[in-house]
Amino acid sequence: MSNNLETATAWPKPRFAEIEGASDPAHHEDTGEGVWQNTIAAADHALEEASRIQRGVQQNLKLMQEVRALREELRKAHAEIDRYRGMHARVVVGMRQLEEDNSAELSRLQADNEMLLVRHRVYKLLSEHYATAALSFDPAVFAEHRDRVLEHVLFQRRKGVPVTQICAADVAFLLL
Template sequence: MHHIGIDGTTVWPSSQSGDAEFAPDTNPWQDTIAAADQALEEATRIQRGVQHNLKLLQEVRSLREELRKAHAEIDRYRGMHARVVVGMRQLEDDHTAARSRLEVENEMLLVRHRVYKLMAEHYARVALSLDPDTFAAHRDRVLQHVLFQRRKGVSPDDIRYADVAFLML
């Protein structure tokens, strides 16, 4: 049995050839087997590396999917938060407007109460008869006077019946 080498010459196994200068130190089959073993080990190592990379790739994909879901949930909660904040601001504005309106109404009621109290004191002192037209005219004059005094900085509680008596003559 013989093999043809790279340069085209016939290579004989060392067991068949008695010539010492053509006999290599090791058997060419052993070199081939060693090279094949080394190639198989390298292929196995590469296969393990590829399997490890595939496993890492699957983990990366699953982590990306979890991250996408987390971002979607964050966006959903961010939207809910924005709607709640807008709703709260609207309620706050409504509450402020209603409170302002009620404060104005309350202030006006307090002024009217003071007007009626002043008029009642005046009528009680001078013992005037109450006809509706005269009462309405006096009420309007006293109300205008109290509002004018309030704009000047005088509290309605500081106005006495004597201060408005001249309006009801």
């Protein structure tokens, strides 16, 4: 048997020596080769585990970076959605305002048009009456006749009679 200092500082035998001496387990215990084998196997296993853990940590870091990048993209997408949502809301409000303005303007124009048609009809009826009755034109009398005919036409219109169906004979009694 060798002294303890030599055993502690001796290098282990190569693996092929382990394979040759594998049939004699007592030989390993006496020389200390079993301890070295276990230590090397444990270190080898620890290195493999450390390497596996390092790969896992690297993969985890890579995934965390991807998650951060995706979160940033998501934040930008949400900001863009909010911007477009605001633009859409402003456009919708503007369109509704335009629709209301156009509806009001259209209603006003239709009312003006109807009134112009009524006045046109009144003047046409008056001109027919004056032409058939061979009356002289007096502006004061004409204004009075115009107001009477206008009232009559508006009354007939409220009753549902179309303005175009009112003839000069229908208003002749007003102008006597």
